[in-house]
Amino acid sequence: MKITKTNTSRRKFLKQVAAGATTATAASIIPSRAFSANKQLTIGMNIPMTGDLAPWGLPGYYGCEIIAKNINAAGGVTIGGETYDINIASYDHAYETDKAVQGMKKLVLEDDAKMVMMLGGSTVAAVLPWAMRKQVLTTTLLPSDITPDSKHLVATCESHPLYNVTGVEWLARNHPDAKTAVIVTNNDVEYGLQSTATYEAAFEVAGIEVVDTNLHGFDVTDFAPIVSSVLAKNPDIFCMATSFYVTPIMEQLYHQGFEGKVISCTLDYYHEIIAKTSEDFVNGTIFQFPDFDDPALAGVNFPDPAGFSADFLANHPNDWTAVAWEYPVILVNWIENAQAAGSVESVEVTEHMTGTEQNFVFGGGSWWGSQLWGLDNVLIGKWPVVRVDDGKARIQEYGDLAAWLDANNDVLIKHMKAHGLRTV
């Protein structure tokens, strides 16, 4: 047998393969921004990305990634004379309080996040003691999280559920014949009861009588009896104050022959509702969250809403929910304030933010909240009233939330107290 010696030994071959694989892997996993000359500026998202509330977390992360990608592609953002690339660091707390605390500390201490965006509710309550002590600028979509002591907690986009009054106001003005309403919603304090109280206040102000309020738990698998029960009151308006079960409820309304007006806080995945009922039935439904390809969004304080929407839907065609644009709005607002403050540090940005007039995404912009929660850290402004027309969500008008609250704050507080909710 002839043995031929070659220059390639097994050890050498393995070295070459390892080096090649390492290079290829590194090239594929290291983001392009790592090669940028800009500094990294990390914004944190401590949100549910798995579990039942993932639809109110994950789409927001996708949206912020788009904003960051666009900013970085344009050369970054200049704050205080320094140019930064935006890095979105996320932590999935799955809407569990212990994980939320862990996530907050990880994002601030390890990732050096300059602001942490959160959904709200019990997870925000859990992180507040630590976050406020460390003066971390934290944002929530539920302003009822705000307390007199939560100076570094702000709600700069969604003012859930206050904006719902604009939909009722529009409905009452455009359908003066609708005089009675029923409310169906989940019975939790964070979302359901807050929204129920707000809708009850809005209906009272609009001269509409609430003939039944049905608060249900999270264990409902069949909405037929609930819908039968409230429809027996012959309401002109069916209101879903804020429900995780909009689709099955709408399905029951359709099958049980409801012909009145439907108003809802959210109507996420309304195309699925149309698929389960009919376009004719869903047409006319009023809610509060626009699609971002709506022409009526031209001129709002958000970069290229239509382009953002197209980019989002191209990459995540089935994931668009209300939060898809809300976290990005918070991010854009933070950048504006950081630039104006000339600093990326939490304390400076918070002080500038809460101490100056703000441009709310849909127009207007004033700090509110001390009347209800003890601190003016809720940014309110114009809010869109959306209706489904020809199977597509379309903005009907921008309601004036600030004006309604100025005029009717007492009514709102009365209903909040009636449901045992915290007010100052």
Add this chain to the structure above:
Amino acid sequence: MDLLIQTVVNGFIQSGFYALAAIGLVLVFGVMRVVNFAHGELVMIGAYTIWYAHAQNGVPYLFTVVLAILIVTAIGLLMERFLFRPMTDDPLGGLICSIGVLFILQVIATYVGGEGPSKQVPPPFEGTLIVFETVRIPYQRVFSIGVSIFALAVLWYFLTRTKLGWAVRAVSMDREAAALQGISTVRISMVAIGVGAAMAGLAGALMAPLTNINPHMGHNVIITAFIVTIVGGVGSLPGAVIASVLYALFHTFVTTYFSGTIATISGLLIMVLVLIVRPTGIMGHRVSE
């Protein structure tokens, strides 16, 4: 009056789902003495099969119903062979294994369906049946209750008119005595879990177009199945069917005339009361040592 009639109809339709979901639990416990905590997840897998095959990939609904039954039956048989059979003499071990399967099936569903919103299946049978201009029943529900009744009738025929069915009932009544008569308890265990899983798969397939589908939907199913099983009499199939109808009517009436929360609390209270006052349930019987 209209509301009363509509409520009775809503209750009867719901009872079909409850019965299908509970039967499997009763069968497995009766024959194998194992509390299968993963039973709700078998229903969930049935629903996910419909979502994935029918709603996402356009496979005809009726075909996917059969597919869901086959897939869930296969999962049930695998559970019997690799988990419950080795734990024949250890009911607690079987229970713990079933909890493990519960989590595994949830993870598989999350992997297949992804995170995000609950899955929706457009109803294959559109439209609404209107009776006497007052009672309204979606055709999808008419179909579901029809299939449920048919499936329960087939099961009743199987258990009361076939030798294999007699053997299942014999093992359920007294495993040792049945074995002494030459009945293969291993084979009967496979039949029991196969039939039970098939019923769960069918329940999931029928529920899929009517409910939110998510990896955790089995949680509510198993609680209802436990209530029905205990009220009906643990191990009693006729008891499970009777309890399903009674519980569904009770729950629907309380939800309609009071609230869903009160209905759920009342249902659990009834279960506790039955355990205290009549532990054998409606149709169960006392077994002396």
